[in-house]
Amino acid sequence: MTVESNPSIRYRIDSDYEKLTPVHAVWEITLACNLNCGHCGSRAGKVRPDELTTQECFDIIDKLHELGTREITIIGGEAFLRNDWLEIISRIDQAGMECSMQTGGYNLNEKRILDAKQAGIKNIGVSIDGLEDVHNQIRGKRDSYQHALNALELLKKHGITSSVNTVITKSNQHQLDELLDEFIVRGIKNWQIQLIVAMGNAVENDDLILQPYEIIDLYENLIKVYKRALSHNILIQAGNNIGYYGPYEHIWRQGKDAFWTGCSAGHTAIGIEANGIIKGCPSLPTSDYTGGNIKDMTLDDIWYHSKQMKFTRHRNLDELWGHCKSCYYASSCMAGCTWTSHVLFGKRGNNPYCHHRALKLEKEGKRERIRKVQEAEGKPFDYGLFEIIVEDNNGNILEVQNPLENNEDTSAELKTEIRTFENLELCRDCNQHVYEGTEICPHCNSNVPEAKERYETKLKDVYTAYDKLLELMN
Numbered sequence: 001m002t003v004e005s006n007p008s009i010r011y012r013i014d015s016d017y018e019k020l021t022p023v024h025a026v027w028e029i030t031l032a033c034n035l036n037c038g039h040c041g042s043r044a045g046k047v048r049p050d051e052l053t054t055q056e057c058f059d060i061i062d063k064l065h066e067l068g069t070r071e072i073t074i075i076g077g078e079a080f081l082r083n084d085w086l087e088i089i090s091r092i093d094q095a096g097m098e099c100s101m102q103t104g105g106y107n108l109n110e111k112r113i114l115d116a117k118q119a120g121i122k123n124i125g126v127s128i129d130g131l132e133d134v135h136n137q138i139r140g141k142r143d144s145y146q147h148a149l150n151a152l153e154l155l156k157k158h159g160i161t162s163s164v165n166t167v168i169t170k171s172n173q174h175q176l177d178e179l180l181d182e183f184i185v186r187g188i189k190n191w192q193i194q195l196i197v198a199m200g201n202a203v204e205n206d207d208l209i210l211q212p213y214e215i216i217d218l219y220e221n222l223i224k225v226y227k228r229a230l231s232h233n234i235l236i237q238a239g240n241n242i243g244y245y246g247p248y249e250h251i252w253r254q255g256k257d258a259f260w261t262g263c264s265a266g267h268t269a270i271g272i273e274a275n276g277i278i279k280g281c282p283s284l285p286t287s288d289y290t291g292g293n294i295k296d297m298t299l300d301d302i303w304y305h306s307k308q309m310k311f312t313r314h315r316n317l318d319e320l321w322g323h324c325k326s327c328y329y330a331s332s333c334m335a336g337c338t339w340t341s342h343v344l345f346g347k348r349g350n351n352p353y354c355h356h357r358a359l360k361l362e363k364e365g366k367r368e369r370i371r372k373v374q375e376a377e378g379k380p381f382d383y384g385l386f387e388i389i390v391e392d393n394n395g396n397i398l399e400v401q402n403p404l405e406n407n408e409d410t411s412a413e414l415k416t417e418i419r420t421f422e423n424l425e426l427c428r429d430c431n432q433h434v435y436e437g438t439e440i441c442p443h444c445n446s447n448v449p450e451a452k453e454r455y456e457t458k459l460k461d462v463y464t465a466y467d468k469l470l471e472l473m474n
């Protein structure tokens with residue numbers, strides 16, 4: 001019998017935003033880990049000295065249920081290295097919430113998988129960061145690739161819904177097509193991807209980090225991989241730092257007119273560290289985004305009243321700076337993934353890892369790259385500092401934007417009302433989003449209503465031809 005997960009559980013509806021429902025919780029139940037990943041943001045390895053007790057974990061689960069949480073994903077470190085991990089899964093399941101897990105797959109043996117299934121786990125994501133040589137190098141164990149594949153085979157054998165998670169780096173960006181071949185053979189149906197982020201171990205290993213201008217070629221390759229994956233019934237799911245309003249935005253967001261609507265940290269998402277620290281997103285820097293600790297405050301107080309939880313609910317355009325401040329999509333995007341931008345510059349509000357931005361600069365004969373100017377401290381969820389170098393396509397430097405020299409005030413006061421979203425639609429001539437009601441596309445100068453009419457006519461003709469083909473075949 002297959003243990004099915006419900007993909008609609010994570011989908012947000014208007015009332016989730018209005019009621020401030022923490023729909024999805026990601027919970028680092030231990031920092032202990034049996035791998036040594038070169039891009040690990042939390043620098044996982046050793047157990048935190050003050051990790052929560054079993055009863056404190058149960059109290060969090062009960063409170064999340066009261067707040068309306070629908071799914072809890074347990075992570076580490078490596079979640080199954082915590083002695084009571086099965087009790088935690090069972091408590092989540094008994095509370096009526098879906099429990100999922102993200103794992104490196106190292107030593108995730110058959111007994112552990114069967115025990116997790118019995119406890120109530122609904123799906124497990126296994127991390128694979130390249131073909132065997134690259135994956136093993138990134139993960140710090142020479143047999144970690146085989147362990148990950150073995151975990152996937154065991155999950156399939158025992159009917160547990162599984163997915164693969166890949167962090168895209170410089171070393172694996174050209175292996176995605178070959179990775180897809182591996183997943184096709186193994187019957188994988190869901191593949192989640194995200195870009196490497198300059199946090200924790202990745203700051204020291206910054207040679208793994210893609211340059212902003214490189215995402216143009218990456219996405220051109222990735223869209224081909226995406227379409228080929230669909231032909232094999234594999235869905236590639238883009239993480240929160242993929243895309244932003246380029247011509248493939250609606251594809252990454254998986255909808256006709258779908259688009260990025262801004263960071264959900266602290267609005268419909270919540271992150272928990274193993275020692276009880278609460279953040280709006282598990283990946284955010286602990287030093288800047290700790291809303292409180294459940295050992296000192298109630299989860300209700302932290303969630304509803306902490307300033308660190310409120311920033312995406314009531315944010316203001318005044319916090320944007322650099323290129324993002326003047327962007328056409330500023331009010332919808334709000335500089336993309338907060339995690340990605342903050343750890344580069346020590347503050348949110350400007351994100352060079354944007355497809356729309358990279359393409360716009362390319363048209364102007366420019367490109368951006370980042371360069372490290374300050375190392376990280378060496379603590380979990382820490383970051384260094386990077387500067388943006390704007391150059392022409394021949395590598396001649398045109399401008400340097402150094403965060404240590406940037407005195408632009410972005411400490412905007414939060415609005416009192418809950419942030420609302422403006423509707424966008426696609427210009428069907430360039431596949432770029434425009435705000436609803438726009439007559440002339442600011443990207444390609446087409447008449448938006450006329451482009452839509454041409455597209456719908458063409459689509460109707462395709463369906464008509466298809467129906468006729470079916471008639472002939474019958």
